[in-house]
Amino acid sequence: MTSPAPQSPAPQPESKDRVYRSAPAMAGGVLLLALTAWLGIDAVISGEGRTPWLALALMLLIVPLVVAFTLRPAVYAGDDRLRIRNPFRAVALPWGQIASLKSAYSNEAVTESGTKYQLWAVPVSLRARKKAARREMRASAQARRAMGRDEGRGSALGMRAGLGAASGHGQVSDGPARAETDRIMDELRGLHEARREAETAQGEVTVRWAYEVVAPAVAGAVLVVVLLLAG
Known part of the structure; x- marks a missing residue:
């Protein structure tokens, strides 16, 4: 009678990234998009001459920019890397490539080579x-x-x-009072210190331009200029 073959251990589930966004920016973005849609659709329906076309061109220009600066920015902190999604770029930084996380008038990740990447989703207040x-x-x-x-x-x-x-009174706690974004930076620094030496946290910095935002915004700007020049 043969003994059963040893079973391989079940794969461990990957830990989910911590996601950080700016709630005020997202709320403002939704309001701006609603206002743009209301004014733009009204101009398309009731406008005359080239007004509807100009309204469509302006919407094509404004909507991607509003999304880029309000809804798009996010920071994803995983076990192996920090991913920064800014208005026009997405940056993946392995923890081993990050030299420090600085907070002054803006929150930034500084790489070993000295390059700085601003964290738009974690603004300083x-x-x-x-x-x-x-x-x-x-x-x-x-x-x-x-x-x-x-x-x-x-x-x-x-x-x-x-x-x-x-x-x-709820004032004495385990630590000093901190602003929300400063607490987020403290969490990121703690994760950086814990994971920077890990083998899986090494690699190269990658940067990708957000063409899905840039392309429609540029197209909208070109259409607005053409319509204005056409008179």
């Missing part, structure tokens, strides 16, 4: 940073007041109660 800093200052002030009350009582029980009251 100075207002959100200031708001987070104010929250952190209020949390620190509450914690100091709670500690002061506890020291005045001179009681360990009072200290525990004071710290519990401070955390009850």
Whole structure:
């Protein structure tokens, strides 16, 4: 009696990429597309002479640009690479090729060769940073007041109660208050540090132009110029 052949281990499911987008940009893009469609269709239906053709040409120009700058940008963070989808380009960066992820007035991925790629889908909000800093200052002030009350009582029980009251306000957490996009960059940096030495996270940087956006926008611009010159 022959023994059964050993079964090969079941393949492990691939982990899904983390996807980051700008919710305000997407909401604004939907509104702009709705407004463009409303005005453009109205001009096509009720316009006279070359107005309908000019409206169609303008829609062909405007719609791809609105999509490019609002709905298209996204950042995909996987185990092996960071994929950046910007308005006119898509960039695939293996973690091993990324030297750093910087945040200043914009969030950028810097490669080992020094090339910078901006993360359009993760925009920097100075207002959100200031708001987070104010929250952190209020949390620190509450914690100091709670500690002061506890020291005045001179009681360990009072200290525990004071710290519990401070955390009850939802201000004392495991870390400092951070703006949403700064927290996203912290996550990307953590993934970068964890995966940059992995064998599967090596390779070449690839860049692809978004011709599906560029081509109709250029065609629309050419048609608008031709119609305007035709008078």
